[in-house]
Amino acid sequence: MPIDITQQSLSGIRDAIASRAVTAAAVVERYLNRIAALDGAVGAFNEVLTQRAMRRAELVDNGELRGPLAGVPIAIKDNICTSFGKTTCSSKILGDYRSPFNATVIDRLERAGAIIIGKTNLDEFAMGSSCENSGFAPTRNPWDTDRVPGGSSGGSAAAVAADLCAGALGSDTGGSIRQPAAFCGVVGLKPTYGRVSRYGLVAYGSSLDQIGPITRTVADAAAMLNVIAGHDPLDSTCADEITGGPVPDFNMGLGTPVENLRIGVAQQYMSDSNDPAVNDAVSSAIERFEKMGATIVVVDLPHTEYGVPCYYIVATAEASSNLARFDGVHYGHRTARPNDLIDLYSASRAEGFGDEVKRRIMLGTYALSSGYYDAYYLKAQKVRRLIKRDFDNAFNQCDAIICPPAPAPAFRLGANTADPLQMYMADVYTVNANLAGIPGMTMPAGFTEVDGRRLPLGLQLLGPTFSEHKLLRIGAMFERETDYTSQRPVLSPASAG
Ligand code: GLN
16 A cells, blocks of 8 residues: 555545545555554444444445545444444443444445444443543543543544544534544534434433534544534434525635634633643644734633533433433343332443443432422523523624633543542533534644653634534634644554553
């Protein structure tokens, strides 16, 4: 193979296959070999779909399968239903679950010729920020395997960073695409609520969840979004032409700078308590945008600090209701010898769910219980409104807001596990986009050295609803001026440790 196919863009891989410079079978094999050699150290995959991926590659090679992603190996977060392989949500309760249907995004990817190479690890039911809540085993950060990849889509982000797939899907309820992408030095895009169908995504917080791409470059994110975005009659919250406008071609205009670009900066996001390297990376990105001719506008987001408490009420309330379906009768794990029906429910759930999931079910049930509903859930909905209004006001003055994805770079495994609140607090810069329904994208913006290891730093761009095309164009402008997205972690089988 003349070029290293694992370093190519999604369209580069597709074109190399289409022009017969390489076969799809060889591409898939190359990735499978990397997974076999390196995933022992990273632990990104719950399941590798070797045989099916090879069969699909043959279809591409004999011309039966075409499309904008023909032959491109893609990894899928394991809370997105596939009618092949398992869909476990990294939970023991769904340890052997096989979905009878595909999520809409899976059908769309496969219609576009993509090859699903495997299912990736996550915090159980997407509840977490480090992948340490996986019911199976934690995933490790390819830049430093003593550190977390972020979460909950940590498996997808680590797989992309370690070149174990060409791109991946994640889901983002409060930062689960953007934060792990930032921790792993790749691009992560959470679309506007409603831009991408949630049909077949195992629900966590239904008013917050969105599926989106995790990729090496901004152009790759656009290429994946192009395939998965758009109306779906199977998801009533998915936007149609009337509510979301026509879906643009996200590849279009990526090479053209946004004219008269106004970038918003909010002091609430550039807190002194952030790791100084995080603020430095964002500040130098701001300077770079200024040099590119952008106007920097100071915006005010006064309700930012209420985001985490508000999110953890709304998300847990919705989770407690969504997870009621896992009762040992309909789905997944069933206790061996129940005494009666109630015991069947409670023992199946007690055995199947991990501690963090149980904590959230209890928090959410409490927040929704009679007598507390007004004090917690109703109040959180009002705060949510204020957070949305902050963004509406800010976007009257700017095209996008630039801010850090998280207060610090990837932390060590175990560093935050003893204190759930500390873990929740670190979601402060991502949850508000979900509460407001707006799109957010994180991308590489530099590196910091900690204990002799290079760790990626990210920046986050937030925009008004349905402005993904603009975020992608702004991100592409930054990418052209820097070389962060081209840098890869050095991983060898020896780093298995
Ligand atoms: N860390 C947040 C949580 O634990 C967000 C997770 C997500 O986006 N799925 O809920």
